[in-house]
Amino acid sequence: MSQDSSPGRIEVITGPMFSGKSEELIRRLKRAQIARRCVLCFRPDLNLSSYRTSIASHGAQTINAYVVANTGELKEALLPVIQDVDVIGIDDAQFFDASLVRLVIELTHMGKRVLISGLDTTFAGEPFPPIPDLLAVADEVVKLSAVCMLCGAPAVHTQRLGPSQSLVLVGTEGAYEARCRLCFQPYHGEHEPEQLEMQGLGVRS
Ligand code: ADP
Ligand code: MG
Ligand code: ZN
Numbered sequence: 321m322s323q324d325s326s327p328g329r330i331e332v333i334t335g336p337m338f339s340g341k342s343e344e345l346i347r348r349l350k351r352a353q354i355a356r357r358c359v360l361c362f363r364p365d366l367n368l369s370s371y372r373t374s375i376a377s378h379g380a381q382t383i384n385a386y387v388v389a390n391t392g393e394l395k396e397a398l399l400p401v402i403q404d405v406d407v408i409g410i411d412d413a414q415f416f417d418a419s420l421v422r423l424v425i426e427l428t429h430m431g432k433r434v435l436i437s438g439l440d441t442t443f444a445g446e447p448f449p450p451i452p453d454l455l456a457v458a459d460e461v462v463k464l465s466a467v468c469m470l471c472g473a474p475a476v477h478t479q480r481l482g483p484s485q486s487l488v489l490v491g492t493e494g495a496y497e498a499r500c501r502l503c504f505q506p507y508h509g510e511h512e513p514e515q516l517e518m519q520g521l522g523v524r525s
Contacts, residue, residue, distance in 0.1 A: 328428025332454050334440040335464035336478040338498045342377035342411055344462060345437040349383050349409045352433070357406035361385035362394050364415040375411040385411065391419045402430060413438035414448040421453045443480035443496065445506045466498030477504035 331348070333341045352359050363375050363385045374382040388394045394416070398408065408427060413420060413436045424434050438451045440463070455461050465474040475498035482495060499505075 326431045328431050329433045329460070330424055330428060330454070330458045331433070331435045331460045331462070332451070332458040333435070333437040333462045333464065334451055334455065336439065336441070336466050336475055336498050337496050338378060338466040339464035339475070340377070340379075340466070341437040341439075341464060342375055343379055343381055344464065345409055345411055345435055346375060346377060346381045346383045348435055349407065352407040357433075358404050359383075359407045359409060360398065360401070360405045361409040361411070362388050362397070363411045364413075365389045366412070366415065375409065383409070385409070391416050391423055394420075395423055398427075402427075402432075405432065407433045407435065409435045409437075411437045413454065414451050416450065418450045418453065421450050421457065424454065425457060439478065441477065443478050443506065445477060445504065468500035468503050469497040470503040471500060473500035473502070475500050477501065477506075479504055 333344045333348075335341055349359050349361060361375055361383055365387045373384060373387065375385045376382045386394075386397050388397060394410070398405070410416070410420075410424075415438075424436065427434050436454055436458075438454070439448045440451055440455075442448045465476055467473075468475040469479075477499045479497050479499040480495065481497060
């Protein structure tokens with residue numbers, strides 16, 4: 321069933337790794353399928369051979385998905401069938417380029433519901449493009465937290481474990497864990513000047 325007369329909708333699900341973004345995306349997409357909407361899903365190609373045809377969560381939920389290299393490939397796969405598609409799901413959107421934002425807005429102009437999941441920040445704690453721009457244009461933003469692996473508090477950060485500083489390191493078991501604001505160490509043990517200032521203010525124990 322096509323919804324071309326509706327204004328379309330952008331829903332962005334964000335937060336750190338392990339916060340349940342993929343689970344929530346899959347839950348929403350499966351509900352759309354139950355409602356007999358035509359759902360098409362995409363994920364970036366991260367050279368993970370085991371996930372090549374699906375979106376997968378750490379909790380083992382999956383939904384079939386096209387694996388695409390970039391926004392151009394996503395558009396190429398989608399446009400020939402766009403008339404029949406009601407709902408579009410995109411996982412790990414932080415690995416797409418900035419042109420994804422324009423494409424998503426174009427899709428809403430065609431009456432589509434677009435569900436996007438992606439990391440809000442990098443392992444350095446910086447905004448992870450193009451997610452901030454997607455948050456700005458979204459109809460609905462869902463910010464999820466994980467559980468801090470050191471203290472159990474709500475975790476808003478993704479901690480890189482080990483020495484590599486490459487922005488894109490995926491599929492490496494144990495390379496990341498969720499951390500709360502206090503336990504997060506973006507620069508591997510070195511104190512950030514900002515943290516030291518906060519210590520002086522008695523904010524950090
Ligand atoms: P995301 O897509 O945000 O990385 P997923 O949806 O793939 O998250 O996985 C969420 C699941 O990960 C949780 O339901 C839980 O089973 C598992 N998990 C593993 N480590 C953590 C953690 N530190 N905090 C919360 N959930 C965790
Ligand atoms: Mg995920
Ligand atoms: Zn903590």
